Amino acid sequence: MYPEIEPYDHGMLDVGDGHHVYWEVCGNPDGKPAVVLHGGPGSGCTPNARRYFDPAAYRVVLFDQRGCGRSTPHASAPTVDLSANTTDHLIADIELLRTTLGIDRWLVFGASWGSVLGLAYAVRHPERVTEMVYAGVAMGLREEIDLLVDGLGPMFPEAHARFRAAAGDPAGDIAAAYLELLLDPDPAVHHRAAAEWCAWEDAMVPLTPQGPRFDPPDYRLAFTRLVTHYWSNGCWLPPDHVAANSARIAHIPGVVVQGELDLVNLVGTPWRLAAAWPGAELVTIRHTAHGGSPEMAAARTAATDRFR
Helix, strand or coil: CCCCCCCCEEEEEEEECCCEEEEEEECCCCCCCEEEEEECCCCCCCCHHHCCCCCCCCCEEECCCCCCCCEECCCCCCCCCCCCCCHHHHHHHHHHHHHCCCCCCEEEEEECEEEEEEHHHHHHHHCCCHEEEECCCCCHHHHHHHHHHHHHCCHHHHHHHHHHCCCCCCCCHHHHHHHHHHHHCHHHHHHHHHHHHHHHHHCCCCCCCCCCCCHHHHHHHHHHHHHHHHHHCCCCCCCCCCHHHHHHHHCCCCEEEEEEEHHHHHHHHHHHHHHHHCCCEEEECCCCCCCCHHHHHHHHHHHHHHHH
């Protein structure tokens, strides 16, 4: 990865619906444009994400998606309205940011939820995408969500039993049950639900060093509200959306970097995406789970170097 770098420009973009999105640009003002889509939903962009790009070659745009990071209103607010926070809203925000910054086309870079959003954006606006680079890939499939909230229970039985019990052991959608608790006005209720959801998130990535991934509490609350909001609504994507629209992205070159031990592999996501997107190269990284590794970081950087 490249050395740490600071933005040369940043601001707040009024995207409508009362939302203002934080954005920043780093690297070469005359370089090849690239946009970074962070994970979550609700993780926010981080300084480390700037380091995947050669700063002499790229003009790198990062932003915090609605409701998280430095964007306002924050999803941790005591009274939060999530109705104007959907995949369609985020795609529109990406386009507004592109035009505001005077960019014609750009490379799309993301991981985890960022790959879902990036693929949905490319399907909607293929003419605006030069290349795509994704890691820890997901496609917004119902099977992926079901796997993560319930299907992995037999692999981590104690953690999953606690996860279900904290939601009242619902017969239906666990993410929806958690969202109801997370939106409860009682801080004791919504903060406990956020902590229990994040404990399950940690349990699912056992090879990732454990630490304060979900601190402070306001970050944890916003993250969990947004994840459960999106998951309980199927990410607002039709079934198998990318494969059904594969002709729109087939020509776009790209790289998918995937850990061999990423548990989303259990539903075949990387190979399903590779079949739907013939322009992409699938690179698998040994001994690596969804949380990534130095080898995965190196492969992602090598991918952006290829397209600079």
